Amino acid sequence: MFVLRARIALNIKSVEHEITEEKFLADKNGLLRNLNPVYEKIPVLIHGDRPICESLIIVQYIDEVWASRPAILPCDPYDRAMARFWAVYIDDKWIPSVRAILLSEGEEAKKAALEDAIQGLILLEEAFTKSSKGKKFFGGDKIGYLDIALGCFLEWMRVTQKIANVNLIDESKTPNLFKWAQDFCADDAVKDVLPQTDKLLEFAKFYAVELKGSME
C-alpha cells in the first residue's frame, strides 16, 4: 500500500519511472538491504543513483524535486502542517488499528480494533471538512498529500471489510469520506495503479498468516 503513495505522486507530477517489484517478506538479492539498510522495506525511490526511503518522505521529495508541476502539499504553511499531522496520525495510530482487525485474536479484540479504526475515520472526516473547504479532496480541487496518505489504503480497507465482515468507511458515519473515496479512486493519477481486489485479497490472507506466524 505504501508503494502506491510514491506511484500516485509520480503520476501527479507526470514523472516517467520504472517499477521493480520485490517479494514480500523476502529479499533474496539483498537489494532492500543495500537500498534501505535501516528498515529493509519498500517503497524505495531510486532517483539517479540515490535511494530515498519511507513513503511520506518520498512523496515530499517528489513534490520538491518537481516543484514547478502540480503541487502535492498545500501552499500555506498551516495547511501543510495539518496535512503532515494527519498523515503521521494515519501511519502511527490509524493503520495499526486497521491491521489489528485482521490480526487480533478473539472476537472482543477484533471488535475493539474495529471501533478504534472507525473512531480514527471519524477524526479524519472532521479533518476532511476543515481541509477540503467544501471541495472534493483533502487537497481542495485536486488530490494532494493527505489524499495520497489515506487513499492508498482504500483497497486494503475493502479487503479487510471482506475478510473480517465489517464496515469501515460507512456512508452514515463518515459521509464525506464515503464520497471522497469514490472521487479518489476515479482520479487520473490513481485509477491505474490501484491493486486488483482479488489479488489483494489473496495477499491479505497470506499476510495475516505470515504476520501472525512471525509474532508467535
Add this chain to the structure above:
Amino acid sequence: MFVLRARIALNIKSVEHEITEEKFLADKNGLLRNLNPVYEKIPVLIHGDRPICESLIIVQYIDEVWASRPAILPCDPYDRAMARFWAVYIDDKWIPSVRAILLSEGEEAKKAALEDAIQGLILLEEAFTKSSKGKKFFGGDKIGYLDIALGCFLEWMRVTQKIANVNLIDESKTPNLFKWAQDFCADDAVKDVLPQTDKLLEFAKFYAVELKGSME
C-alpha cells in the same frame, strides 16, 4: 525534550514567543485536551489562534512561516529527505531504545537496550559524516533540522548515563557526534534553553517511576 525542538527553531528564526508550562502527566485545565485532542501532548505551538502539534511538524512549520530568516531544513530536496528520514528514525527507533535503558526490568534487558541505543548512534554518526560534509553540524555551518531533532536529547542522554551508569555518546565509538554534541550545546540558539541537569535528573527519576507505574 520535544519542547526544546520548537524553542530552538524559534530562536534560530529570532521569533519572539511566550512559554506556558503544563505539568507533566497532568492537564488540569484541559488546555492540552483542547489544543491537541489527538495526543494531548506537548509541545503545542499557538500561532495567532491556531495550534500546531508534534515537534517535528512544528519545526517545519516555523521554517516555512519565517522562510526569509536562517533556514532550518537543507535547501536541496535530497538533503531534506535525508534529514527527515533520520529525524523520524530518531523518534520511532532510537528514542524508544534510550527510554528502555531506564525502564527495562532486569540487567539483560537494560544491556540490550543500551546496545540498541549505541548502534543507533553509530548509524547517526554515519549520517553525520554524509550530511555535515566536513562541517560542524548535520546542517553544515549552522545547526539545522537534524541537529535539532537529535540535539534536544543531549541533556536527557547525560541524565540517562548518570542514572543507569552507562556511556552513550562515546568519544571512541562516535567521535564526530562527541564533538558535535559540544558544538551544539554551545550554539547561541541552544545554550539558554537547555534544561539544568539536576532538575532534569529529578524529573527523570519521577518519570521512570510514573511510566513504570502506568505500564504495570
